[in-house]
Amino acid sequence: MQPVSLFDLASQQAKWLSVRQTAVSSNIANANTPGYGMREVEPFEAVLNQTSVSMRATHPLHLAGANAVGEFNVRQVNDDHPTMPSGNTVVLENELMKSGEVRRSFEMNTAIVRSFHRMLMMTTRG
Template sequence: MFQNLDIFRTAMAMARHAGNQQALSSQNIANADTPGYRAREMPKFQDTLRDSMIGQRATRSSHLHGNSDWGVEGSINDIALDPNGNTVSLEEEMVKAVDAKRHHDKAMAIYRSNLSVLRSSLGK
């Protein structure tokens, strides 16, 4: 039963993705007035998780499985919003930051819950 604890790896990847999203949002917000700055966007978590967990099998298309090894690179948003060529939308960045916090909190809740189940099963 406890030979493969991929749930911990998935929760850690989810928390890391949320942290990277927070870092990217803060970088975008810091450069909101920089002329010509192009906002960077993170890919969705489920897109980053594909193809890395070889031992897992998806039984439904909505299951998360796959690669989570990527940096804080993100893609560049090329739609200019300001006359100076800046593509940062403070409203969108605030929404992304709140969403990242929710995902981080969810990842930590999953981690704590499964750690409690594991401790209970070991009798500790």
């Protein structure tokens, strides 16, 4: 079993959140651009599935996780989104909600890292 580095995971999530924030802000900025297709980043769960971090089952009925951090895929999304008369697929309300989710996730990530850093410093100081 390999050790889990919380700080590496938090750093990876912060990078992912930065990419997602860029995609969301690009969608918002191009909301009135004719023919612009909404862009989305792969979910962070997909990134975690590519890492060496996995869940350990302590009971046969518990779920297990999976396996190496790759690049984040930003893709154009055309499925379940309405197309405006201009050919644009951005729904501003959804993008603003995503923007709020990204902000809350950044705050949560920062709070977790701060707490673990404080705990680590207390254990090393004695």
